[in-house]
Amino acid sequence: MEDLYHLSEFSFSAVEDNSSSSNDLFWGLNGVKKVQFSEAEQWGESGGVDSLCSNFGFFPDDPSEEEGYLLSTNQQKYHLQPSSCHDYDGQLDNLHFDMVSPPLQFVEQYPTMVVPPCDPTKDKPNSTTTPLASLEILKNYGKGFKKLLCNGGKTQQPVDELAVVTKQKKLSTEDVMRIAGTRFIQSSSPSSELEGLQFLETHPFGFSFSGLSDEEKEDVALAESLLASAEKVGYQQFERATKLLSQCKSLSSKTGNPVKRVVYYFAEALHLRIDRETGRVSSKDLQNVESFDPEEAAKELNPTIVAFYEELPFCQIAVFTAVQAIIEKVAEAKKIHIIDLEIRKGGHWTILMHALMSRHECPIELLRITAVESGTSSMDVVEDTGKRLKEFAKNLNIPFSFNAVIVSDMLHLKEDQFEIDPEETIAVYSHYALRTKIQQPDQLETIMRVLRTMSPDVMVVTEIEANHNSTSFVNRFIEALFFFSAFFDCLETYMKGDEKNRMIIESKYFSHGIRNIVASEGEERKTRNVKVDVWRAFFSRYGMVETELSSLSLYQADLVAKRFPCSSFCTFDMNGHCLLVGWKGTPINSVSVWKFL
Numbered sequence: 066m067e068d069l070y071h072l073s074e075f076s077f078s079a080v081e082d083n084s085s086s087s088n089d090l091f092w093g094l095n096g097v098k099k100v101q102f103s104e105a106e107q108w109g110e111s112g113g114v115d116s117l118c119s120n121f122g123f124f125p126d127d128p129s130e131e132e133g134y135l136l137s138t139n140q141q142k143y144h145l146q147p148s149s150c151h152d153y154d155g156q157l158d159n160l161h162f163d164m165v166s167p168p169l170q171f172v173e174q175y176p177t178m179v180v181p182p183c184d185p186t187k188d189k190p191n192s193t194t195t196p197l198a199s200l201e202i203l204k205n206y207g208k209g210f211k212k213l214l215c216n217g218g219k220t221q222q223p224v225d226e227l228a229v230v231t232k233q234k235k236l237s238t239e240d241v242m243r244i245a246g247t248r249f250i251q252s253s254s255p256s257s258e259l260e261g262l263q264f265l266e267t268h269p270f271g272f273s274f275s276g277l278s279d280e281e282k283e284d285v286a287l288a289e290s291l292l293a294s295a296e297k298v299g300y301q302q303f304e305r306a307t308k309l310l311s312q313c314k315s316l317s318s319k320t321g322n323p324v325k326r327v328v329y330y331f332a333e334a335l336h337l338r339i340d341r342e343t344g345r346v347s348s349k350d351l352q353n354v355e356s357f358d359p360e361e362a363a364k365e366l367n368p369t370i371v372a373f374y375e376e377l378p379f380c381q382i383a384v385f386t387a388v389q390a391i392i393e394k395v396a397e398a399k400k401i402h403i404i405d406l407e408i409r410k411g412g413h414w415t416i417l418m419h420a421l422m423s424r425h426e427c428p429i430e431l432l433r434i435t436a437v438e439s440g441t442s443s444m445d446v447v448e449d450t451g452k453r454l455k456e457f458a459k460n461l462n463i464p465f466s467f468n469a470v471i472v473s474d475m476l477h478l479k480e481d482q483f484e485i486d487p488e489e490t491i492a493v494y495s496h497y498a499l500r501t502k503i504q505q506p507d508q509l510e511t512i513m514r515v516l517r518t519m520s521p522d523v524m525v526v527t528e529i530e531a532n533h534n535s536t537s538f539v540n541r542f543i544e545a546l547f548f549f550s551a552f553f554d555c556l557e558t559y560m561k562g563d564e565k566n567r568m569i570i571e572s573k574y575f576s577h578g579i580r581n582i583v584a585s586e587g588e589e590r591k592t593r594n595v596k597v598d599v600w601r602a603f604f605s606r607y608g609m610v611e612t613e614l615s616s617l618s619l620y621q622a623d624l625v626a627k628r629f630p631c632s633s634f635c636t637f638d639m640n641g642h643c644l645l646v647g648w649k650g651t652p653i654n655s656v657s658v659w660k661f662l
Contacts, residue, residue, distance in 0.1 A: 075602075075606060077503050077593070077599060077603070237554050237649050238324050238550040238554035239547055239551050239554060241281065241285055242324075242547055244285050245288030245289045246292060248285065249292045280322070283316075287313065287324065287325065288324060288328060290312055290313050291313050291328050291335075293309050294306050294313060294335055295542050297309060298335050298338060298339060299542075303343060310332050313328055313329075313332040314332050314333075319571065319572060322557070323554050326553055327549055330572075330576045330580075331546060331549075331583065334580045334584050335583060335584075337580055337583075338583055341584060348589060357573060357577060359573070359577050359578065362573075362574070364446060369569045372566040373566070373570055377559050377560075378626055378635050379635075379646055379654050380654075381625050382622050382625045384413045384496070384527075385621050386614070386621050386656045387496070387525045387656055388413060388416050389615075389617060390523070390614060390656075390658045392417065392420050393615055393618070395490050395522070396427070398489075398490035399427065399431075400486060400489045400490065401421075402486070402492070403492050403493075403494060404435045404437060404491065404492070404494070404521070405434060405436050405494050405496075406494065407437075407438070407498035408447065409446075409450070409496075410446075411450040411451075414434055415457050418457060418458055418461050418463055422462075431464045431465070431489075432458065433466040433486075434451075434465075435468045435469070435484070436450065436451070436467075436468070436469045437470045437512075438469070439472050439473065439474060439508075440471075443471060444471050447469045448469065468484055470483060475505070476507060476508055476511050478511050478515050479515065491520070492523045492525070493516055493525070495525070497527060499526065499528065500529060500595075501591075504590070504591055504593055513607045514607075516607075516661075517607050520661055521660075523612075523660055524609070524660070525656070526600065526658075527654060527656050528595075528597070528600065529653070529655075530596055530597060530645055530646075530647075530654055531653075532544045532596055533548070533582050533592055533593060533594040533595075534593040534594065538586075541583065542582075545579060545582045547651060549578075549579060551647070551649065551651035552648070552653065553575075556570065578592045596652075596655070597640050597641075597657060598640070600655075600657070607661070609659045609660065610659065610660060611642045611643065612660050613642045614642060619637070622646065634648060634649050635647070635648065640655070643656065644657070
């Protein structure tokens, strides 16, 4: 049994490369079921995760018990006076929580929690997805961009669909990258005589620009140039790559449209990779310059992080869906123990407290939250979070206990550090916590072993849904390019009126991730996101099986999305039982529920 859980036999990179859906990023999601949610109303104004302001209700596991648990927004509303919690970083003022019930047709349609069927054409009138599913571009890009060949070594022919872009539909940032990738592959065939800067000047591709605006044509050409630069870097043709990158930098800008901004930061990262591989910049030099740690900075409620939570839907969707799943799993428990692997400010647990406060038939006897952190720098933040959660629970008259398990290194984590009561129902919550340990597999193994010994009733995991851990530079570059293209496109939609915070997010947080993925190797490469298929293979080694997200959890995700403008661009897919939350079809987050056998 011990051998079953021996992590040294598990390679995140190997699994990621074998199960990578990199090509799916280019051509759509293969083997992933689209989810169409039923209509829901717009529910009030959006508030951030840590603003602790919710217009959502949480639902019992059995929809037939709806009347006993649910109140409409017109029947009951809970309010806390600002004076009772005014010091929670100013984020608790006017806190309110409304209990709502899902539309009757939603519950009747999915009484057994079946995922709604696919209808990709419904409720997405503004979708600009280009029909590219018939192509397989970059199928073998791990060995170089020029490997896309058909039978007999003949270059794959272009498809007519790419010319079916009308002037009425503005291309998304990812659409531009898709078209650029298609055109680049065509131009890079063995029979092509294009080399170096001629690529920038002539663009003799087999695709029509019909229907594209002048700006979109420029963006596609710019993206092609970036791909050409990456190919040259992959072949270590640094002189040619540098010339191409100079053109990219001159035509891109961190204040331009999303395509130009994406190209700017990726060109910057490619320049850094060239400098590192040619010895112009050493790792020591880079460490002296690169002092910003986005993971640590994100733990604080600085204005930029608050704006990110409040104005973009992904974090709120993941949090409310995860909390709904936990509520259903602890519906009959009188003593609940939450183990949070990265609690940050803990605002998500006030949502749970509101839901527990409304349980009249099964009142809560004790809610215990244990925060798990490593490093002494986290101690003050965790203790401060505990004090605020205690005060919040007191205002709701909820019996509450807060514990902190803080270790200098996760290798020192042990079961006896947790106060476990046999009568407790244990739920583990991991919100972007495991991804940071992929580079440290021994620490990740320790966490999973300790959790397994405590036999939790449920573990809810939210992670970034992207493949950024490939050992191949080209693979990582393409994966990151499409992921960040979708994110920059989303920022343009939701933060266009908040230029200051948008630029900070892109120039500090996102650019750091791009540089780390593109320019770093080995231990220095810390941004190592993997997709749910990789986590599924990893969790199975610890006797964990994935359980289904209920239709009520899916409905909760739908409610949150519909509070935001342009909600039709926020897409939901199912990979197995896992919910993928994305932007215009590109996955951004995943939410999954697990149990230990």
